[in-house]
Amino acid sequence: MSKVIKLSEVTDQEWNEVQDFNKTITQEFLEQQHLSPQTLTQYESGIKQFFRWVKDNCGNKSIIELKPRDALRYQNFLMSRNLSSSAVKFKRSTVSSLCGYIELYYAEEHPLFRNIYNKKIPNPPKALRNEKQPLSKEELDLLIDTLKEKEEWQMVAYILFSYWSGCRRSEAVQLKREVVTYEKVKDNKTGEYKDYYMTHPIRCKGKGREGNIRKLVLG
Incomplete structure (x- = not known):
């Protein structure tokens, strides 16, 4: 290549x-x-x-x-x-x-101007430069165990949160420490607690200055 x-x-x-x-x-x-x-x-x-x-x-x-x-x-x-x-x-x-x-x-000042990228200019053919291969469960466990041995607790938290939530790096850095005090999500119908937590609102990818505000799932 x-x-x-x-x-x-x-x-x-x-x-x-x-x-x-x-x-x-x-x-x-x-x-x-x-x-x-x-x-x-x-x-x-x-x-x-x-x-x-x-x-x-x-x-x-x-x-x-x-x-x-x-x-x-x-x-x-x-x-x-x-x-x-x-x-x-x-x-x-x-x-x-x-x-x-x-x-x-600027239509009044330049009425004859047209977008230089018109429909006749073809887009480049789709080609993946680097094929993405997600970590297997075994690879993830090995990575986490290795980081634990080195006492890299912040990295462990980052990797697990990213893995659970599927979030981007720009979204992960918005996570607040207060999430460690959160309770598990409660089922509104049964009143029982589910086996996961929800974060505070986080700005995720989306149009506009505010983006798409969502709560992410973590284990």
């Missing part, structure tokens, strides 16, 4: 060299309040990487001057670095979202 060549983050010096309108519209786009902080961080990285590529490969043109062929060239550039299809699609979608923002809010 070919080596993946990740895109480096854009430095302040590189960003200062980007065309003025591209910098201005990026800042304005990132000030949208309905987007979550995590989404904004990812968008900022993806858009800045795109405009750095535009500076280096398209004469530092304004996004208004770019054409679908430039969008295809950028996509081919990403694919040539052996990025996964999901990574390429995300970087493509950040640019497409910015174009949609310009189409909606």
Whole structure:
């Protein structure tokens, strides 16, 4: 398998060299309040990487001057670095979202502008770069026993909670210590306690700044 060549983050010096309108519209786009902080961080990285590529490969043109062929060239550039299809699609979608923002809010100033990622530009074929293999019960037990021997109690708690709940890292770090005082979940009909606990509300992946607020299960 070919080596993946990740895109480096854009430095302040590189960003200062980007065309003025591209910098201005990026800042304005990132000030949208309905987007979550995590989404904004990812968008900022993806858009800045795109405009750095535009500076280096398209004469530092304004996004208004770019054409679908430039969008295809950028996509081919990403694919040539052996990025996964999901990574390429995300970087493509950040640019497409910015174009949609310009189409909606700058229609009077730029009535002829159209999203450079139109339907004729095919998405990259789906390909898993790294196949995910979940731990077996035996592997999990061995890992937990090894960590217990080393008295890595915080790591034991993290792994077991992640395994039980299926949560993401960004969700696991929101867990409060107070959960150790919680009682097991009670059945509303029978009044009997079930064999698991529920956490306090945790912000999980979802649209908007608030995301999807849920209570997670733990043993």
